Amino acid sequence: MVKIILVAIIVALVYSQPDLRLTVADWLRSASDFLIESVKVKQ
Numbered sequence: 001m002v003k004i005i006l007v008a009i010i011v012a013l014v015y016s017q018p019d020l021r022l023t024v025a026d027w028l029r030s031a032s033d034f035l036i037e038s039v040k041v042k043q
Contacts, residue, residue, distance in 0.1 A: 006031050 010027050 002035075006035075009034060 009031060013027060013030060
């Protein structure tokens with residue numbers, strides 16, 4: 001389930017950048033930030 005959410009986030013990030021400036025590193029940073037925040041919220 002988490003993987004599906006991450007894939008959806010990455011796809012959304014890609015399509016939100018028409019020129020596709022986001023690199024894999026940016027995706028991973030955004031995904032890890034989101035995971036950290038979601039874990040904090042669950043606690």
